[in-house]
Amino acid sequence: MTIGEKFTAAFITEDRWQLYLKGLGITVEIALFAAIIGLVLGTVLALMKLSTTRNGKPSLVNYIATAYVDIIRGTPSVLQLLIMWFIVLKSSNNGVLVASLSFGLNSAAYVSEIVRGGILAVDNGQMEAGRSLGLTKAMTMRYIVLPQAMKNIIPPMGNEFITLLKETAIVGYVSLNDLTRAANLIQSRTYEAFMPLIGAAVIYFAVIKVLTLLLGVMERRLRRSDNR
Amino acid sequence: MKKLLAAVLTGVMCASLLTACGGSAPAASASTEAASVAAAGSESAPAEAAADSVLNKDTLIVGTNAAFPPFEYAGADGTPDGFDIALIKAVGEKIGKNIEVKDMEFDSLVASIGNKIDVAIAGMTVTDERKNMVDFSDPYYEAVQNVIVVKGSEISTADDLKGKNIGVQLGTTGDFIASDVEGAQVSQYNKGVDAVNDLLNGRVDCVILDTNPAKEFVSQHADELTALEGDGFGFETENYAIAMPKGDAALVEAVNGALKELKEDGTFDALVAEYINNGEVPEAEEASEEASTEAASEESSEAASTEAASTEAE
Numbered sequence: 001m002t003i004g005e006k007f008t009a010a011f012i013t014e015d016r017w018q019l020y021l022k023g024l025g026i027t028v029e030i031a032l033f034a035a036i037i038g039l040v041l042g043t044v045l046a047l048m049k050l051s052t053t054r055n056g057k058p059s060l061v062n063y064i065a066t067a068y069v070d071i072i073r074g075t076p077s078v079l080q081l082l083i084m085w086f087i088v089l090k091s092s093n094n095g096v097l098v099a100s101l102s103f104g105l106n107s108a109a110y111v112s113e114i115v116r117g118g119i120l121a122v123d124n125g126q127m128e129a130g131r132s133l134g135l136t137k138a139m140t141m142r143y144i145v146l147p148q149a150m151k152n153i154i155p156p157m158g159n160e161f162i163t164l165l166k167e168t169a170i171v172g173y174v175s176l177n178d179l180t181r182a183a184n185l186i187q188s189r190t191y192e193a194f195m196p197l198i199g200a201a202v203i204y205f206a207v208i209k210v211l212t213l214l215l216g217v218m219e220r221r222l223r224r225s226d227n228r
Numbered sequence: 229m230k231k232l233l234a235a236v237l238t239g240v241m242c243a244s245l246l247t248a249c250g251g252s253a254p255a256a257s258a259s260t261e262a263a264s265v266a267a268a269g270s271e272s273a274p275a276e277a278a279a280d281s282v283l284n285k286d287t288l289i290v291g292t293n294a295a296f297p298p299f300e301y302a303g304a305d306g307t308p309d310g311f312d313i314a315l316i317k318a319v320g321e322k323i324g325k326n327i328e329v330k331d332m333e334f335d336s337l338v339a340s341i342g343n344k345i346d347v348a349i350a351g352m353t354v355t356d357e358r359k360n361m362v363d364f365s366d367p368y369y370e371a372v373q374n375v376i377v378v379k380g381s382e383i384s385t386a387d388d389l390k391g392k393n394i395g396v397q398l399g400t401t402g403d404f405i406a407s408d409v410e411g412a413q414v415s416q417y418n419k420g421v422d423a424v425n426d427l428l429n430g431r432v433d434c435v436i437l438d439t440n441p442a443k444e445f446v447s448q449h450a451d452e453l454t455a456l457e458g459d460g461f462g463f464e465t466e467n468y469a470i471a472m473p474k475g476d477a478a479l480v481e482a483v484n485g486a487l488k489e490l491k492e493d494g495t496f497d498a499l500v501a502e503y504i505n506n507g508e509v510p511e512a513e514e515a516s517e518e519a520s521t522e523a524a525s526e527e528s529s530e531a532a533s534t535e536a537a538s539t540e541a542e
Contacts, residue, residue: 090429175395175415175426185416188335188399191361 001192010195016186023182024203030099030178031165037104038164042111045069047141049116065112072109078170080106085174095176099168107164114160118153119145151222158215162208179203281478282346287326290316291345293334295397295419297444298503299351299369299468302331311503312349315368316470318495322486333418335399338362342473347483351438353401353466363474365483367467368496372458373402374442376427376435379454383434386461395423395432401466402436421445428452440504 001009011017048065052058058066072080084102085095092098122145130140172181183200187193282288294300294308303309308329320327330345337348341362351371354364377383383392391411396403398416406414415432417423423435424445437445439458446455470487472479490496 086425086429093431172416173418173422175417175422177416181416184333184335184398187339188403189357191338191358193336193339 006190006192006195009190009192010186010199013190016189019177019182019186020179020199020203023177023179023200024207026096026171026176027165027168027178027180028207029096030103030168030171030176031161033096033100034103034107034164034168035161037100038107038111038160041104041108043115045108045112046115046119049112050119069109069112072106077103077106077167078173081170082173095171095174099171099174099176103164103168106167107160110160110163111157114153114156115149117156118149121152122148154215154219154222158212158219161215162211165208165211166204278476278478281476282473283323283325283476283478283482285325285346287328288316288320288347289345290327290329291332291337291340291348292329292350293337294331295334295421296351296438296441298440300349307331311499312351314499314503315490315496316347316349318490318499319470319483319486322489323482334397338471341471346473347479348471351441351468352471353438354469355401355404355466358471361474362471363476363480364469364471365480366487367469368487369468370465371439371468372465373405373436373461373463374439374455374458375461376424376437376442376446376453376455377433378427378452381434384456384460389434389461392433393431395426395435397423397437401438405463406436424449424453 011020045065045068048061049069051062081099081102085098089098089101119141126144126148127137127140130144131137135143168178169180171178172184177185179200183196186196190196290313292300292308292312294302294310296310298310299312300308300310308331313329316329317327332340332344334350337345337350337352338358338361341348348362351369352358353371354367358364375383375389382388386409389406389409389412392409393413393415394406394409395415395417396406397420398418400420403414403416406412415423415426417426420435420437420441423432423437426432427435428449435442439455442455446453470483472483487496
């Protein structure tokens with residue numbers, strides 16, 4: 001087959017380009033829901049991991065959060081997905097939901113460490129200042145520490161979202177037709193690997209490039225007030 | 229500083245290029261090792277084989293997908309085992325080659341022939357599309373797709389499949405059939421057993437798989453599942469064959485010769501009995517295989533023709 005024929009077989013015959021588009025839709029959908037779950041749950045976990053009892057010892061919620069992060073980070077995400085699909089949510093028919101939840105719970109563990117790092121990077125004096133001005137611990141955290149932590153966590157958070165988007169490539173294991181699976185599917189029809197695989201890779205790259213640009217814009221906006 | 233950086237980057241690129249080009253080196257060293265082992269008994273490369281023929285190698289790398297019992301499955305020690313594996317090893321013995329089996333995804337087998345693997349044996353059905361990419365040996369087994377359903381399911385004819393959610397293994401004949409069913413939603417799994425699990429979980433309405441693996445999977449859940457014969461759905465009988473690189477006539481000839489010999493000396497039937505019929509040798513079954521594999525040749529017993537008629541009726 002010539003390059004042209006390979007291209008036609010991989011993208012045009014039987015409107016196969018639609019498979020890539022649909023696959024991309026599924027990939028983005030899963031990654032988006034997972035990112036939301038990861039962000040919310042991850043922030044909660046980070047606060048749990050920072051919580052202490054009155055005399056400065058780690059609290060019970062701290063232990064719970066630490067155990068959760070340990071377990072999630074200590075097991076491969078593909079196993080977590082299979083466990084979620086075949087065991088935990090085996091009665092659910094909504095593949096995207098199962099995958100989003102699985103990746104979201106996974107991402108939360110990593111996000112929690114990013115957020116915790118960001119909070120710890122804010123000088124302790126900020127908390128002390130807030131407290132001595134009469135704010136409660138929660139208020140200081142919410143109005144003074146977290147906004148400053150936000151700026152620190154944007155670059156690693158972008159990293160996490162990009163990893164998350166690419167990690168969804170394993171949902172083919174549970175018969176979801178994401179972008180990678182679309183490429184596999186077309187390869188199984190045309191028996192030709194180059195075009196579908198390179199094509200999918202280019203699409204992933206383009207999407208992540210756009211995401212990177214957006215993150216860059218956001219980061220610059222947040223840094224604007226740094227130049228005093 | 230910049231110069232240093234440039235030097236380091238150049239070094240890294242060179243290293244990566246070297247490793248990329250060296251990809252074939254392990255295979256080469258493996259085959260030389262194998263050569264020293266095989267050299268004792270075997271001859272030098274056959275004279276009639278073309279320069280680029282796989283026959284010039286001492287070790288055939290055979291691709292399979294060990295998730296297709298009883299033809300191939302992970303054996304007790306984790307390496308692929310099953311009818312196909314035993315058959316290709318017997319073929320290797322006949323043509324004086326070592327056999328190295330590689331387990332991989334079924335959907336990438338055909339694309340891997342000629343680069344990652346030399347031949348593929350994986351209960352692979354001969355189709356025109358595949359013939360565009362590879363050459364096939366003479367068929368060695370005849371099968372038809374089965375439809376696995378939960379007991380008491382309403383699915384019993386081809387019409388019942390319309391609009392249903394059908395589970396299949398990616399890139400198999402069942403996948404192609406299901407993809408052509410009107411309004412059906414097809415869930416492609418990496419392994420047939422995953423599809424069967426999701427049938428048990430209620431995520432798909434039925435699973436289309438080849439006869440023998442289907443029966444194997446159903447036998448493990450005999451209370452809940454049942455396998456319906458494909459002729460009720462109008463599925464055509466298909467032939468399994470060994471896939472080989474396109475245009476390697478010498479190899480095809482050698483493999484076909486070996487298959488023929490194995491059938492004549494009874495090895496083939498012994499393997500069928502051992503792997504597929506679990507030690508028993510039911511007359512009709514065996515005859516049907518012979519009919520399928522030697523349909524072109526002169527032999528055809530009455531038993532074979534009646535059996536063939538019953539599978540191909542409707």
